Amino acid sequence: MDGNYYMIHDYLIFFGVFAIFVLLTVSIYLFSQNSRIKQRNIRLSETNKIIEQKLNEVQLEHIGTKLNPHLFKNILNSVQSHAYQTYMSLDKLANVLDYILYESNAKFVSPKEELNFALSLIEINKIKINPLFDFRIKSRINKSDSVYEEKVFAPLITVDLIENAFKHTDFLAQDSFISIHMELEEGIFTMKVSNKASLKNVLEKENSGFGSQSLDQRLKMIYSSHYQLEKSSKNGIFTAELKINLGEFYDKMRYSR
Numbered sequence: 532m533d534g535n536y537y538m539i540h541d542y543l544i545f546f547g548v549f550a551i552f553v554l555l556t557v558s559i560y561l562f563s564q565n566s567r568i569k570q571r572n573i574r575l576s577e578t579n580k581i582i583e584q585k586l587n588e589v590q591l592e593h594i595g596t597k598l599n600p601h602l603f604k605n606i607l608n609s610v611q612s613h614a615y616q617t618y619m620s621l622d623k624l625a626n627v628l629d630y631i632l633y634e635s636n637a638k639f640v641s642p643k644e645e646l647n648f649a650l651s652l653i654e655i656n657k658i659k660i661n662p663l664f665d666f667r668i669k670s671r672i673n674k675s676d677s678v679y680e681e682k683v684f685a686p687l688i689t690v691d692l693i694e695n696a697f698k699h700t701d702f703l704a705q706d707s708f709i710s711i712h713m714e715l716e717e718g719i720f721t722m723k724v725s726n727k728a729s730l731k732n733v734l735e736k737e738n739s740g741f742g743s744q745s746l747d748q749r750l751k752m753i754y755s756s757h758y759q760l761e762k763s764s765k766n767g768i769f770t771a772e773l774k775i776n777l778g779e780f781y782d783k784m785r786y787s788r
Contacts, residue, residue, distance in 0.1 A: 642672075
């Protein structure tokens with residue numbers, strides 16, 4: 532009886548040890564497979580990020596090649612239609628062309644450079660409106676702001692709002708106007724553009740393709756969560772307000788290098 536008891540006891544110990552061995556082997560195998568899958572997912576995620584970044588860069592380059600001819604056409608139309616102001620217009624146009632040729636290919640320019648460009652572009656567009664037209668421009672730029680001369684501004688980002696205001700304004704309406712306000716304070720750039728647009732122009736504006744879409748795409752790709760672009764239309768008055776937190780974006784750029 533004692534011999535059988537010890538034999539059963541030995542068998543149980545053997546199967547117990549064997550079961551533990553099998554469980555350990557399976558656990559090690561599963562852990563190894565899980566680690567491999569995690570590593571593969573990390574590599575795939577990194578590859579996807581690189582592909583997405585390359586795609587964004589290609590899309591931005593594609594937008595840039597379409598944007599410049601579009602801008603040239605509108606500027607030249609303005610200059611040609613007002614020959615008596617050609618000298619002043621060509622001077623402003625020279626500034627705009629210098630900026631487009633030598634600065635706009637850069638990934639970023641300073642707010643100082645972009646704002647100078649925006650003011651020249653506004654002056655060029657002003658020559659096609661009546662001197663008595665209700666045109667309001669106000670800028671409040673803090674030149675001592677920490678980002679004023681830092682390379683944080685996507686070049687030509689102000690073009691669409693300016694061009695659309697002049698393109699879609701109903702210049703024949705008695706209460707027509709264009710209002711442009713630009714501000715740089717505490718690292719936040721704000722640009723608010725309002726104009727009186729005819730119903731036809733409002734519809735065309737809402738359905739217009741390239742300009743508005745390209746601005747939305749560029750802002751999303753470049754500034755991600757650091758910008759707000761709000762557009763509204765009420766009683767024929769179209770308003771677009773862009774805010775970019777350049778200070779936060781600059782900090783993100785510095786810490787990600």
